[in-house]
Amino acid sequence: EVQLVQSGAEVKKPGESLKISCKGSGYNFMNYWIVWVRQMPGKGLEWMGIIYPGDSDTRYSPSFQGQVTFSADKSTSTAYLQWSSLKASDTAMYYCTRRHYYDNNGLDVWGQGTTVTVSS
């Protein structure tokens, strides 16, 4: 079964760092972009950016450039999203999803989401 399994919910304080994970299984991790999507409470989907695990080629949305860092470990088929200093406005659900590197297709498999709560 093709899956993306994300790490569990996090509760953090402003200024703390955080790294969440997204582990792929059941498919060739190297053939797909990993995409990060934010959904703030009661709001729509926001594309944060993408990483290609093969060479760690990374593209960030201008809204998230400099605010987060993507990384990937192809040996464990795991992608990561990290913050060095969280803000209350980072409180949201974060999804990882995938899109084939070459094909004209959409985001066909999604992780279950990781809830991040930042509060003092």
Added chain:
Amino acid sequence: DIQMTQSPSSLSASVGDRVTITCRASQGIRNYLAWYQQKPGKVPELLIYAASTLQSGVPSRFSGSGSGTDFTLTISSLQPEDVATYYCQKYNSAPWTFGQGTKVEIK
């Protein structure tokens, strides 16, 4: 960056109605457009990709059309289980922007 504008932002229709949601790109994106459904409290799911190709397992009452800048998602006969928010997304080049969403309710 290319902007994606969906309309309407919300709609209410009766079971069995034909429902149409539009998505407009500020520049041409060929057919690099997908539609997603997000039911309340659930993970988004891919409905349509390449503007008009139905994702495996998606009911045939869903269809997509368009190319260039104007796209449409149609539900031919609205069902109670279609209550959700629908998003378009362009992916021809980064950023792969989402539309703002269209909330569909049953009248």
